[in-house]
Amino acid sequence: MSRIDLKRLILGDKQADRVVPPSGFTAQLTIFAAAAMAFLAVFAMALSLASGRLAARWGNELAQSSTIRIVAPLDQRQAQTDAALRILETTAGVAYARALDDAEQQALLAPWFGADLDLQALPVPQLIEVIEEDTGFDAAGLRLRLAAEVPGAVLDDHSRWRAPLVAAANRLRLLGWISAVLLGASVAVMVTLAANTALAANAQVIAVLRLVGATDRYIAQAFIRRFTLRAFGGAIIGIALAMAAVSFLPKASDTAGFLTGLGFQGWHWFLPFLIPVLSALVAFVATGTAAKRALKRLA
Amino acid sequence: MIELENVAYSYGGGALLSEISLKLAPGSFHFLTGPSGAGKTTLLKLCYGALLPTHGDVTLFGEDVSRLERDDIALVRRRMGVVHQDCRFLDHLTVSENIALPLTASGRPASAGQDDLTELMAWVGLTHRADAVPPELSGGERQRAALARAVIMSPDVVLADEPTGNVDWEMSQRLLRLLVELNKMGKTVLIATHDLSLIRAAKSQIQARVLRIANGRLQLAGADL
DSSP states (O other): OOOOOOHHHHOHHHHHHHSSSSOOOHHHHHHHHHHHHHHHHHHHHHHHHHHHHHHHHHHHHHHHHHEEEEOOOHHHHHHHHHHHHHHHHHHHTTEEEOOOOOOHHHHHHHHHOOOOOGGGGEEEEEEOOOOOOOTOOOOOHHHHHHHHHHHHHHHTTHHHHHHHHHHHHHHHHHHHHHHHHHHHHHHHHHHHHHHOOOOOOOOHHHHHHTTTOOOHHHHHHHHHHHHHHHHHHHHHHHHHHHHHHHHHHHOSSSSSSSGGGSOOGGOOOOOOOOHHHHHHHHHHHHHHHHHHHHHHHHH | EEEEEEEEEEEEEEOOOOEEHHHHHTTTEEEEEESSTTTTHHHHHTTTTOOOOSEEEEEEEEEEEOOOOHHHHHHHHHTTHHHHHTTOOOOOOOHHHHHHHEEEEEEEEOTHHHHHHHHHHHHHHHHTTTOOOGSSHHHHHHHHHHHHHTTTOOEEEEEEETTTTTTTTHHHHHHHHHHHHHHHHOEEEEEEOOOOHHHHHHTTSSSEEEEEEEEEEEEEOOOOO
């Protein structure tokens, strides 16, 4: 079907379009199925993009820092903090480390204890922020050294709880794209079935067209154009409804959870417009293949 | 133009046609006769490439049909006009659209053959039925519309399969006159029919060769016709 005249396919030919009789059932079936698949594809795309954003955010935060807590009696806390910092200076993979000052620690606790908290009145551990290099550091080795030289130090490696979440978000993103691909395949199957039905129902028309000198290319084009336009039109309806539905979802916010971020952001709003084009492309290939087989069978 | 050489055609294990040799020269007029089931329609289909011989060679306008792709056969068929007994129209199209179908199928713009179409519809006397659909036509009108469709591409050859099978004597004579007129314009005509009275009527108007199929073989008919 590579020789199909693209210009004629897009612009159409009024006479040629009338040659194949209109078939209400397959037309409605194709438009409805394309609309439904496009509607679902928009949500799969939104889910995938939201998961991607989540994975990226968690991944970036994971890469940023680790924390060491110094839990020691007040008179030993500064000495142990200095010891921990010395160890960190000589640890490969640590880009930067610093002890948080009292104001910073107070700010961290303010949501729970209020802004007037006296740190000296509570056994609050000293926190050390550790910034890693891209290569990261050997967390197990660092723990061993800290245990030997700084008994009150506890390394909080964020990857323990963030890594599975990032993996889950990435899997969710992958599932979203797999769903979109499966929806595309479903469109192809549905269009193939509808096209086969239409071709079989029009066997007599095809015989007459052949009798008067119509080539297989001409006959196939009449069917391909029809199904391609139906799939495109149905997908337009589907994405219009889906984007309206997505726009009514709650907007993403820092305080809310993952579900409030399920939608499109920025230029991602333009991505669903690819779906009708892809849907038409799938219908074009599926009908072309079905027509080629059917015309060979009917020869 | 159309040449069959030692052609055989078998179907379902039995030989329907064998040792058929036929040459249709430009401007010639032929009748093909024989009893029902003798293989007239099969021979006609071999002549326009709808069937391929199981043995022998069919040459259409210098092309060996067995070497042609389906689309190439379609292109060759545009040089032939075929009339069937059952006419084979597309019932959802009007009479004028059916007659213009070969033009449409060849990708010509609708306006390109408009004058030819108008002239042709007048020639077969169907101008007043242009916007009717085929089921609304009488038997004679259907056959005339089928003939008009067969010749709209100005083919070199007209093949007609029992064109007068469903019409009365008067209409069959009218159709015959149209076919004779085409032959006088230089078209090659081959008519398959079992109607001997039609053949006798034609022979009084034109030099026609009469071929008969009997027992799967082709022979020149005797003087009894």
